[in-house]
């Protein structure tokens with residue numbers, strides 16, 4: 001009880017000033033006072049514990065799953081802010097507990113950083129793991145994808161009763177689920193949605209993880225997601241249980257799964273996967289998901305995942321893009337909007353971003369070479385690296401290291417439709433600037 005109080009006080013005092021850092025401290029203090037707090041509180045979850053892992057889409061998928069379960073009338077504990085390492089997970093449970101020190105939750109929805117699974121799993125064993133995808137992230141933070149896969153496999157095998165809800169369109173994630181020996185269910189898209197011929201995306205996992213032979217793809221959705229089979233051994237895309245069909249992507253998203261038409265008002269193909277993952281998870285957990293569409297209508301993909309602002313007469317869209325696959329998907333989402341637009345790219349290289357920005361060279365920035373893109377501005381600590389990257393694809397870009405100045409300039413001389421693409425640590429500062437400007441008269 002004392003640990004819960006300490007966590008609540010720490011969070012109250014620090015979160016307003018330090019944002020996510022405050023949540024992390026709350027968890028750290030709770031664990032210091034009571035090392036068993038996470039085990040204790042997790043055991044008080046009445047029904048089931050879901051965790052969400054994978055390179056991209058964790059926060060959106062996890063928050064959406066939480067909202068979907070709440071919409072069915074249950075109480076859920078969730079790390080909404082995306083603090084997904086051990087301290088953040090401990091904080092979610094401690095802050096979710098009542099002042100008596102007990103948790104009154106039916107379900108838990110917890111996103112966990114892949115590398116942190118080995119620190120979290122000793123505290124509790126989840127009932128379900130959603131595995132969204134495995135893309136190359138910032139190199140210096142995670143090392144090779146193989147290391148991440150090994151860590152996840154160990155975590156899965158340490159929880160043999162845990163069912164994996166896996167993206168079957170990703171050969172790496174599907175292989176991992178099969179290889180772990182855990183029970184698994186699959187979600188995916190069996191129809192070809194986009195004509196992917198023009199993309200020069202770097203694709204991970206083009207080789208079979210079983211035998212090393214090249215994989216052959218019937219089609220790609222994006223990055224390495226698609227319909228694949230090994231050219232030598234038996235390994236192939238598994239049968240898909242939650243199969244989305246009749247996909248529409250444009251000003252909104254729609255698809256059919258289990259005979260239900262699902263609709264949402266967001267952009268971006270990747271959101272089909274986020275929604276489908278949340279749906280597959282809630283259904284695998286045995287819930288009816290009768291209020292799923294209502295939930296989507298209310299749901300706001302928070303924290304810079306396609307967040308919109310209106311500043312004076314300018315429409316501003318903010319989106320997080322922290323690795324090549326995420327950035328390429330963001331570019332696709334921007335290009336879906338066929339009206340004229342300005343682009344602002346903010347790149348930092350703080351510790352949490354990964355100090356190596358060489359991944360920028362794996363992003364298809366040449367797709368910005370189009371009439372509807374009225375201007376490109378680069379900003380942030382590494383704006384000159386970003387500027388150089390644009391120079392190599394022959395796209396003129398203005399450099400302004402100061403984010404607020406860059407935004408103010410485009411607000412006053414732009415075409416009234418501004419897309420702001422930022423990496424991790426740039427998100428919070430940029431979001432604060434946009435919020436403040438929105439409040440100005």
Ligand SMILES: [Zn+2]
Pocket residue numbers: 208209210211212213230231232233234235
């Ligand atoms: Zn093979």
